Amino acid sequence: MSDWASTVEERQCLVENRNQRDHPIEKWEPQFNHHEQSSEDIWAACCVVTKKVVQGIDLNQIRGLGFDATCSLVVLDKQFHPLPVNHEGDSCRNVIMWLDHRAVSQVNRINETKHSVLQYVGGVMSVEMQAPKLLWLKENLRETCWDKAGHFFDLPDFLSWKATGVTARSLCSLVCKWTYSAEKGWDDSFWKMVGLEDFVADNYSKIGNQVLPPGASLGNGLTPEAARDLGLLPGIAVAASLIDAHAGGLGVIGADVRGHGLVCEGQPVTSRLAVICGTSSCHMGISKDPIFVPGVWGPYFSAMVPGFWLNEGGQSVTGKLIDHMVQGHAAFPELQAKATARCQSIYAYLNSHLDLIKKAQPVGFLTVDLHVWPDFHGNRSPLADLTLKGMVTGLTLSQDLDDLAILYLATVQAIALGTRFIIEAMEAAGHSISTLFLCGGLSKNPLFVQMHADITGMPVVLSQEVESVLVGAAILGACASGDFASVQEAMAKMSKVGKVVFPRQQDKKYYDKKYQVFLKLVEHQMEYLAIMNDD
Ligand SMILES: Nc1ncnc2c1ncn2[C@@H]1O[C@H](COP(=O)(O)OP(=O)(O)O)[C@@H](O)[C@H]1O
Numbered sequence: 058m059s060d061w062a063s064t065v066e067e068r069q070c071l072v073e074n075r076n077q078r079d080h081p082i083e084k085w086e087p088q089f090n091h092h093e094q095s096s097e098d099i100w101a102a103c104c105v106v107t108k109k110v111v112q113g114i115d116l117n118q119i120r121g122l123g124f125d126a127t128c129s130l131v132v133l134d135k136q137f138h139p140l141p142v143n144h145e146g147d148s149c150r151n152v153i154m155w156l157d158h159r160a161v162s163q164v165n166r167i168n169e170t171k172h173s174v175l176q177y178v179g180g181v182m183s184v185e186m187q188a189p190k191l192l193w194l195k196e197n198l199r200e201t202c203w204d205k206a207g208h209f210f211d212l213p214d215f216l217s218w219k220a221t222g223v224t225a226r227s228l229c230s231l232v233c234k235w236t237y238s239a240e241k242g243w244d245d246s247f248w249k250m251v252g253l254e255d256f257v258a259d260n261y262s263k264i265g266n267q268v269l270p271p272g273a274s275l276g277n278g279l280t281p282e283a284a285r286d287l288g289l290l291p292g293i294a295v296a297a298s299l300i301d302a303h304a305g306g307l308g309v310i311g312a313d314v315r316g317h318g319l320v321c322e323g324q325p326v327t328s329r330l331a332v333i334c335g336t337s338s339c340h341m342g343i344s345k346d347p348i349f350v351p352g353v354w355g356p357y358f359s360a361m362v363p364g365f366w367l368n369e370g371g372q373s374v375t376g377k378l379i380d381h382m383v384q385g386h387a388a389f390p391e392l393q394a395k396a397t398a399r400c401q402s403i404y405a406y407l408n409s410h411l412d413l414i415k416k417a418q419p420v421g422f423l424t425v426d427l428h429v430w431p432d433f434h435g436n437r438s439p440l441a442d443l444t445l446k447g448m449v450t451g452l453t454l455s456q457d458l459d460d461l462a463i464l465y466l467a468t469v470q471a472i473a474l475g476t477r478f479i480i481e482a483m484e485a486a487g488h489s490i491s492t493l494f495l496c497g498g499l500s501k502n503p504l505f506v507q508m509h510a511d512i513t514g515m516p517v518v519l520s521q522e523v524e525s526v527l528v529g530a531a532i533l534g535a536c537a538s539g540d541f542a543s544v545q546e547a548m549a550k551m552s553k554v555g556k557v558v559f560p561r562q563q564d565k566k567y568y569d570k571k572y573q574v575f576l577k578l579v580e581h582q583m584e585y586l587a588i589m590n591d592d
């Protein structure tokens with residue numbers, strides 16, 4: 058979520074204020090693979106942060122507001138009150154989070170239909186999309202939720218509705234997560250075939266029958282009530298929203314790259330891949346014509362950059378996996394204590410610790426006999442197999458800080474190897490990618506960035522504004538206010554190259570070998586499965 062001010066100084070002030078402010082959002086995990094949030098809590102957090110961010114700003118300078126958010130499912134009744142998405146009947150928990158994997162049986166049945174809409178989600182629908190979650194609610198919470206529901210929103214659309222009272226959905230969320238087609242609209246036969254014919258009967262009023270392109274201005278702008286909540290002035294323009302990864306893509310992919318010695322200079326924008334890496338990583342590649350990449354979501358028309366098709370590769374847990382590996386290690390308390398004593402983040406400490414123990418070799422070579430397969434939460438791309446599990450090979454009896462640091466390094470490398478795997482699948486299908494544009498929390502980690510450059514063999518561009526996802530949302534606000542005539546124009550003006558990290562060509566052979574091992578790991582996992590399932 059982000060605001061947009063009209064002058065350079067105002068924008069600078071917003072960025073500085075924002076860098077000092079964030080606000081935790083409540084999460085619940087009532088059962089394994091069930092992840093829930095509260096839409097009221099999320100809105101309240103937006104209000105707290107916005108009020109802090111605009112301190113010291115002349116509110117008259119704020120002309121537009123754009124929202125981005127994760128693609129979680131928000132459920133409200135006909136009067137727009139929260140409905141429970143859980144067996145406990147707790148209506149405070151009315152959001153099924155994007156990473157929730159409760160609807161496995163539902164998604165398997167949806168995929169068995171082989172309906173033609175599935176071609177546009179990489180051939181296989183993900184359990185993280187909305188149709189299986191809706192079917193789960195219908196099959197499991199009929200009385201307490203399904204029968205009472207009046208509105209199912211993607212979280213970014215919920216936020217723009219809260220701000221404006223307009224229930225129109227963004228093309229981005231409906232195309233990417235709900236099977237809507239920018240060209241053909243809803244496909245009645247899909248919803249009937251999967252057992253969700255209820256939506257057809259009421260002309261899709263519960264899931265959206267008014268659809269707007271991201272950046273379009275909504276209704277009469279910010280309502281007086283929302284303005285009070287947010288500490289802004291009523292009537293400012295509010296844009297149709299974007300999913301967070303897509304906002305990150307807009308925030309980085311259109312930057313002017315002249316003068317940085319980049320191979321993509323003078324090449325079409327389709328040679329750039331935006332990688333938004335936070336809790337999960339999303340690999341956003343665009344093309345003029347539709348490209349069908351097995352196991353990679355899309356192609357989605359106009360879902361990110363207007364007029365372009367989008368393919369979205371992804372890894373369901375990346376930042377979350379690194380945190381999981383590090384925090385679960387026996388040496389974590391020691392790491393925390395040492396990092397705190399040096400006033401460093403645990404990751405800055407681990408990176409400097411790796412530099413200490415690497416001796417004369419490049420740091421990446423410390424994992425010559427330690428390999429990780431990173432699908433601890435299933436594989437999103439390019440295998441689209443949610444049954445896959447994580448793997449580690451090369452463990453010893455050691456539990457010291459060196460061991461933790463090297464395991465952390467192997468995990469970071471596994472994520473970068475996964476990115477290479479996704480890029481190869483996209484290129485085999487017709488993409489031609491030369492440069493990565495990284496943003497999100499993990500792009501603040503220099504080791505993560507260097508490993509992505511070394512392992513993919515591509516330069517990595519980092520933006521001047523580290524929170525590029527917010528730049529994407531600000532681009533929407535700037536379009537809604539009419540300050541830019543198009544998203545493309547706003548992208549070119551508002552995204553700026555900060556730093557470029559080039560691959561260390563001399564290490565290529567080593568990483569090619571690590572990649573060979575990486576591919577063997579999943580091959581072996583599938584063999585183990587076949588052995589165990591053999592009668
Ligand atoms: N300064 C940093 N150094 C290393 N890792 C970081 C840093 N800041 C955030 N991260 C990692 O990025 C992840 C969160 O990224 P973020 O983009 O904030 O998440 P989200 O996807 O929820 O928006 C965390 O898993 C964290 O480990």
Ligand SMILES: O=C(CO)[C@H](O)[C@H](O)COP(=O)(O)O
Nearest residue numbers: 127128155301302335336337
């Ligand atoms: O599916 C996605 C985008 O299409 C994202 O993974 C989801 O929105 C969550 O993102 P984050 O890693 O920022 O929490």
